[in-house]
Amino acid sequence: MTRTLIAGNWKMNGLKASLGEIRDAAAGVGKGKAGVEALLCVPATLLTVAAEAAHGSELKVGGETCHANESGAHTGDISAEMLADAGASHVIVGHSERRTDHGETNEIVAAQAAAALRAGLTPIICIGESLDQRKAGETLDFVASQIDGSIPEGAKAEEIVIAYEPIWAIGTGEVATPDQIDEVHTAIRTRLAQRFGADGADQIPLLYGGSMKPGNAAEILEVKDVNGGLIGGASLKADDFLAIYAQAK
Numbered sequence: 001m002t003r004t005l006i007a008g009n010w011k012m013n014g015l016k017a018s019l020g021e022i023r024d025a026a027a028g029v030g031k032g033k034a035g036v037e038a039l040l041c042v043p044a045t046l047l048t049v050a051a052e053a054a055h056g057s058e059l060k061v062g063g064e065t066c067h068a069n070e071s072g073a074h075t076g077d078i079s080a081e082m083l084a085d086a087g088a089s090h091v092i093v094g095h096s097e098r099r100t101d102h103g104e105t106n107e108i109v110a111a112q113a114a115a116a117l118r119a120g121l122t123p124i125i126c127i128g129e130s131l132d133q134r135k136a137g138e139t140l141d142f143v144a145s146q147i148d149g150s151i152p153e154g155a156k157a158e159e160i161v162i163a164y165e166p167i168w169a170i171g172t173g174e175v176a177t178p179d180q181i182d183e184v185h186t187a188i189r190t191r192l193a194q195r196f197g198a199d200g201a202d203q204i205p206l207l208y209g210g211s212m213k214p215g216n217a218a219e220i221l222e223v224k225d226v227n228g229g230l231i232g233g234a235s236l237k238a239d240d241f242l243a244i245y246a247q248a249k
């Protein structure tokens, strides 16, 4: 059975002064919500204190990216082992902002996801098309190529999470319609079934991300192959994050 995951991505936001939001989120998750996981992925500077703030609750914390190597001369980078050591259970890899800002290719993303698995973390592998690709009718082919290239060899279905985030819907207030999400998520599940078999593909949570908010979460989470969300702006406030979490089944 597919797990449901409501995951926040704080991106480059948050100071120690924001820890109250994590404490509030931690206090609000888990109540009568068996089968729905809650996760906040925070900047590396906050990971240890966020893990402490969430300790004893059902809120998990995660990183936002990782280097493929375990250690070494990579100034400024952070390994998956370091994230695990700081208390992370998950790490986002291949977010479109990383692909754009840091030139991360499918090959790099697959190596990062492999590193996450090596360190015992669950990689949340992000894929999604640009507006130009959507207008050109290339969405499904592009997303399929990202799936093929970004999931590492040897990964097991139960170890990974996929997040579909149309780039044009990220931080723009523009949300993909349920029909658009349905079309892409169905295509993703079908592609995953070619690699993992139907039973394997069914075990992989498919998250939607892109301007998800308390007011549109229910409609998005109702879409057949949506198993949760990857939430940016609305995850910064515990009230909003919890309001989305409350709508997940």
Ligand SMILES: O=C[C@H](O)COP(=O)(O)O
Pocket: 009, 095, 165, 169, 170, 171, 172, 173, 209, 210, 211, 212, 230, 231, 232, 233, 234
């Ligand atoms: O990782 C999260 C996504 O980029 C969505 O961000 P957003 O909810 O601010 O649009």
